[in-house]
Amino acid sequence: MTAVARLTLENIVKQYPGCRANDGVDLVVNAGEIHALLGENGAGKSTLMKIIYGVIQPDEGTIYWEGKKLTLQGPAHARQLGIGMVFQHFSLFETLTVAENIALALPAAEARDRRALDERIREVSAHYGMALDPRRFVHTLSTGERQRVEIVRCLIQNSRLLILDEPTSVLTPQEVADLFSTLRQLASEGCSILFISHKLQEVRDLCHTATVLRHGKVTGACDPTIETTDAIARLMVGEGTPLSTDVPPADPGESLLQMHSLSFRSEDPFGTSLDRICLNLRAGEIVGIAGVAGNGQDELLRALSGEITVPAEHLTFQGTPVGNLGPDARRRQGMAVVPEDRLGRGAVPDLSLVDNTLLTASAQGMVQRGWVSYNKVRDYAQRIRERFQVKASGLDATARSLSGGNLQKFIIGREALQKPTLLVASHPTWGVDVGSAVAIHQVLVELRDQGAAVLLISEDLDELFQLCNRMGAICGGRLSPLLPTPSLTIEQLGQWMAGDFADSADAEVNHAVA
Amino acid sequence: MLSLERRGVDSRLMRYGSPVLALVLTVVTGFLVFLLLDRDPVEGLRYFFITPISDRHGWAELGLKMAPLLLCAAGLTVCYRAKLWNIGAEGHFLMGAVGASIVALQFSESTGFWVLPLVLLGGVVCGALWSMIAALLKTHFHCNEILTTIMLNYIALNLLLFAVHGPLKDPFGFSFPQSAMFADSALLPMLIPGTRLHIGLLFALLAAVAVGVIFSRTFIGFQLKVLGEDPQAAAFAGFPQKRLVWFAFLVAGGLAGLAGASEVTGPIGQLVPQVSPGYGYTAIIVVFLGRMQAVGIILGSALLALTFLGGEMMQIAMNLPKAMTGLFQGLLLFYLLTCDAFIHYRLRWNAKAAKPVAPASAANTTLAGQER
Incomplete structure (x- = not known):
């Protein structure tokens, strides 16, 4: 030196x-x-x-x-x-x-x-x-x-x-x-x-x-x-912020969501096509999907949210085919989604928290015959803010004015408060401070314990290993087999992330038989 | 050194102060223009802005010009809130005038009370059908609505000219390109006796209030707002985007069509080629000047109506061309757009002076954005 x-x-x-x-x-x-x-x-x-x-x-x-x-x-x-x-x-x-x-x-x-x-x-x-x-x-x-x-x-x-x-x-x-x-x-x-x-x-x-x-x-x-x-x-x-959540073991129940060889051809030349994805998600479990960014996570999320529709029977929720339904209809059935883009998709940057509550929670009795009851929306927004400790200057603060962590708590809170049976969350703690990340993890675990199924798409392997009871990886639009977290090594997951696995379609069949 | 700097938070003061500032700057510039033309600027401004509304008749004329502007502006507001840049109010307006005339000329012998509603409906339907073309092109072929609506305006104008030169021409009209006069049953009742002010103004005020209610109270108004602010979020929430586009275009087309119908059944009483002095285009300025708010567009339409009257007064009293109307409208829009920059930006003299520190939450978001 x-x-x-x-x-x-x-x-x-x-x-x-x-x-x-x-x-x-x-x-x-x-x-x-x-x-x-x-x-x-x-x-x-x-x-x-x-x-x-x-x-x-x-x-x-x-x-x-x-x-x-x-x-x-x-x-x-x-x-x-x-x-x-x-x-x-x-x-x-x-x-x-x-x-x-x-x-x-x-x-x-x-x-x-x-x-x-x-x-x-x-x-x-x-x-x-x-x-x-x-x-x-x-x-x-x-x-x-x-x-x-x-x-x-x-x-x-x-x-x-x-x-x-x-x-x-x-x-x-x-x-x-x-x-x-x-x-x-x-x-x-x-x-x-x-x-x-x-x-x-x-x-x-x-x-x-x-x-x-x-x-x-x-x-x-x-x-x-x-x-x-x-x-x-x-x-x-800094001092005084919890660094992690305790995750008690999960107790999975009956099957809630099934993807049957779900495929989607991306028209975007830089997008990823989904290739015969099979997945079985049960009540009361958190399933994780790891992967390097841009390997079909976004398309998978859109296919689950209803922004992309697929043939009805390729996606069944509580036994009903839902693949052809739009986001609104799916939300009414209890499917909630938290997208990775907080500003600009999960929330409208220049609208207030009240308006952003109405964005996806409108089915909670806030709209009658086309008229909005802003009192009800306000009450709901206030409940989100109190229950999930969203720090904001007020309910009329714009989404843009919130810090990443607080906005994410607001969005997750907005979905969680609607008592969804399924929550799909993509990179929920990306760019979020540690305090908020811990709070968000707690919400996911609580939902799981209340009997909801949670699908967690994340690039953060620590997060996945901490929260999920089963996990796999997505690569090039194909989903790897899913294994219970305790029996999955990081090396194995790494190979999956690099695309080194047999087709999920076959693997899922084997898994179901086993 | 002078520099523009992005504000941490948009200025509320400038959002509403900008139109006022623009008006002041327009008047100042007008003053200079009169000086350059070698006319008395004080007298010129008085003739332009004050003389036209110095008596009851003047106010009635103002209301008369306001009605079509406000109807067009109300419809455009619905589009613009959703960031659908429909420039086609002029075309909707002209087609509304043609549609109303077709219906009115079918019933030139009838005296029933139902004639007028039918005629107005003809205008609304024709205007709406015309806007549907642009809506269809947008939702099914992803055509830019700015281009299609402008082009459709020219087509509408030529259809109007075709109509008055051909099928709708008055057979006893000495070959003038205009229709026969409508029957009294097809004309709008007067609002103030002895003037030309008709009840079209009431339609317009009603439309402005209705638009205000749509955006403050209804779910479809909220959906349109989200579609305009953030189409990705609208898609994520599952709002019916195509249906919203159609709704906005149909409302704009219907209201502008009603404006066209009110012109031919109001002050004109027949279909003529020069049925619009550019109401559909001027309405665009009204919407921006009125901040896309009900009260705002009412005030804005009154101001822009005044520029039409002022231009006419210029011809009569000062022997200046009618182009003064266009000059003042152009100045107003130019200054408005300039002043609007200060909603998001502020001017700073020295780039090195210390800046006040904003609240922590705002600071976090800015930084998070930069990290990305």
């Missing part, structure tokens, strides 16, 4: 209208160090990254790059200095090849010699164990491979600081392991890595030091290899 730190930030302040995203942040990243930047959604991690990568300018504070004071002109300037960034949402052109995508980020002189570039891509990717064919088109690559393209693109530019924004959220456990070995090799060769995450176990496995942000401020720095996950979580969420 050299005496001069590779990157030093002093007292970085960034003010956005209405919030102070970074409030006097100090950070030191040494050469060859894997440095974790931890914090909940909204803690200011992304803002800080954008400042380091030159996307935005800080209002106050100083940046030192290898000891020299620096004012970044923009991302091109940062790349020139040797700062590379891999965004959470990849910036790749799907219609171009790997080499073309990489050439786009290079100076014209280097980009022109394609043959040399191909050679360098092969060299770099082989050196770090990330096999890549420079001639392949990006749209044919898996998510993990696309991430490699992004990383190789940074490495070819001789990055000495690599910023990775939540890189593991799109990967299967096996891919995560591969990524980590690459990162360790990079660090050992002297490259500094800034690793943004909120997954504590990963940080403990990989990182040398960690800086924790909360509400735009640094709340602590620690050595993640020594600290326990609970201690680090405390730094992230």
Whole structure:
């Protein structure tokens, strides 16, 4: 390790209208160090990254790059200095090849010699164990491979600081392991890595030091290899917030929901078609579906909510075919859905909580002959707010003004209060603070204990293992077999997430026989 | 340095203050225009805004012009709340006028009390049928309603011209392109005796109030609002999107058709090519000026009606072209759209000055958005 730190930030302040995203942040990243930047959604991690990568300018504070004071002109300037960034949402052109995508980020002189570039891509990717064919088109690559393209693109530019924004959220456990070995090799060769995450176990496995942000401020720095996950979580969420829910064992009853070889052809070229999905969901159980984003979770949710209709008998609920019914009719039968997009689907951003209550709870006696009784809607909204401790300035506050966690409590509460027999929830705790996540988990468990069936679609494996009594994975629109959680290993689930399983159709038959 | 900055929360003050500010700026600009034209600006503004309504007759004329504007605007409000950008009120209006005329000319000898309702119904049905074309194109072929409704306006105008030059032409009218005069039984009763103000204004006020009630009390109004705010949420909630589009278009078409029918059975008494001075287009300004609220569009329609009267007064008193009406309407819309920017944004002098910190909840959402 050299005496001069590779990157030093002093007292970085960034003010956005209405919030102070970074409030006097100090950070030191040494050469060859894997440095974790931890914090909940909204803690200011992304803002800080954008400042380091030159996307935005800080209002106050100083940046030192290898000891020299620096004012970044923009991302091109940062790349020139040797700062590379891999965004959470990849910036790749799907219609171009790997080499073309990489050439786009290079100076014209280097980009022109394609043959040399191909050679360098092969060299770099082989050196770090990330096999890549420079001639392949990006749209044919898996998510993990696309991430490699992004990383190789940074490495070819001789990055000495690599910023990775939540890189593991799109990967299967096996891919995560591969990524980590690459990162360790990079660090050992002297490259500094800034690793943004909120997954504590990963940080403990990989990182040398960690800086924790909360509400735009640094709340602590620690050595993640020594600290326990609970201690680090405390730094992230602050005192007085419960960190997890106790989940008593489930007691499944009769079968409620059945998918019989449910298929759906997506017309969206970037969508995923559902392929003969079979699933049997019983009362009083939580079934989990893991999977890497974009593998058909959204389509499955829409097929269950009624936004996508299928032949009636492909989906039966309490013995009745419901596949051809729309969302409203299904809700009347007791099927409730919590979509992953809170703002813009589960709730209308610019309407009040009262109006957003009416959105899906209208069948609870709020509308008579086309007339809305706003008193009843208000009462209902108030009950949601009290029962689920939704923090809002009032019932007339817009959905947009609520924090992610509070809005999610409101949406889950709105569905739970209607006493559904089935609740399908997609990524219910995505981007939610730990306190709200615990509350949301409690609601799901309560519903289960009241005899409802809960289907939990999530990318958060910890959440799935904690709550579900059976689970499987979805990959490319196909559903893996479902196994009881205690007998399922994370390796097995990882293989399923990567698509390594026999057809769910056959598996479900076997399961039913067994 | 001057910069526009997004407000944390939309400004309520600007939402309702913007039309007033736009009107003030329009008057100021009008003042300058008169100066440039070498006319006395004070006198010009007085002739435009005050003289037309300085007596009972003037107010009656104002009401007369308000009626079609407000009827069209009420219908458009239903569409615009759902963010269905129907520009076709002019076409619905013209087809309503043609439809009413067809019915009225069938009963030129009848004196029954049922003639007038039938004639008005003819207008409503024709206007609604015309709007159905755009609705069908939108719901079944995903055609952009802005384009289809504008094009349908031209088709409607040419159908009107065809009608007055052909099948509906008065056989004893010396070949003038106009229909025969309607029978008295097909004409709207007067609201104030001795003036031209007819009961069409009552229809219009009723329509505005009805639209207000739809959006504040009924479920279909709520569904339209959600469809406009957030189509994804409407789909998630399971609202019947196509049916809502049809409802909005039919209401807009029916009301604009009624406006057209009220014009031919009111002040004109026959079908003529120039039945509309652009009411259907001006109604668009009324809706935006009136903030898509019942009271707002009533006030807005009165103001825009005044611009028609003012333009006529310009011709009579100051020998200026009627285009002054269009000038003032254009200025008003231009300033309104400009001022509306300040609902969501604020002007700031110095980008480096300290900013007040908003409530924590707002801060969290903003950040969450950025994290994404």
